[in-house]
Amino acid sequence: MDAAPHGGEGAALPPETVLMAQLGARRAELREALGQLVAEGLIVRRRGLGTRVVGEHSPMDLCIPGPGTSLECHLGAGAVSPHVVSWSWVRSTPAPIATRLRGVTSGDRTLRIDYVFHLGDEPIGVITNYVRAVEAGRLDRSEFTADFYSIIGAASATGLGAHDLVLNASRADEFVAAVLGIAPGDPVTAMDQVIRNTDGDGIVVAFMHFRSDVRLQISGIPRVTADRAGSEAGAPPPAARPAWGGF
CATH class of the missing domain: 1.10.10.10 (Winged helix-like DNA-binding domain superfamily/Winged helix DNA-binding domain)
Structure with a gap:
């Protein structure tokens, strides 16, 4: 067959x-x-x-926003959509998260947002965000219909700046497995991200897990030189439009 x-x-x-x-x-x-x-x-x-x-992969193109990059590039084309499963305040932020958010200690509150990305009716990724209180207080859950970057950018007083991203292989815990319809211990692609404002302050820490049959292709990454990181001199900022985007 x-x-x-x-x-x-x-x-x-x-x-x-x-x-x-x-x-x-x-x-x-x-x-x-x-x-x-x-x-x-x-x-x-x-x-x-x-x-x-499924062939070899289910390809998913991503775009990480940077200074000068339009947030509209994250309004996914096609049937990809986020579904919020939890929107609640954490009374005492875990220390490993607090240390990555500017001005936040382990005794401070943060807003935790859990949502699932669906491709049509099929779950492909689950994302957990911890949002600094000053930005979280300006968020409206009803406005989160397509793109997380849009609402967090609007909530930031200075706008969005650079991002830190760590990509690694991992295994699904019971929560991730239940949401994605896979078995606990199955391989997943894990991504840790710190979203910063234009002042360089960490305002969101995100933990992402995607099914292993999803290929993540990140486009428009500036060239890194020996003396500085960024685009080549005179080159415009990356503005690649993905097939769908946002985390």
């Missing part, structure tokens, strides 16, 4: 009854063939989501 005739990466396969009729196969034979495709990493089957062609 070949998954290719049923569409490219991300395409949904027909129901089993339709495939049985198309292939002239019995249910046991069909399920054995589908199991082989799963084992080869060519399709993925999830309860409630059906069977989809």
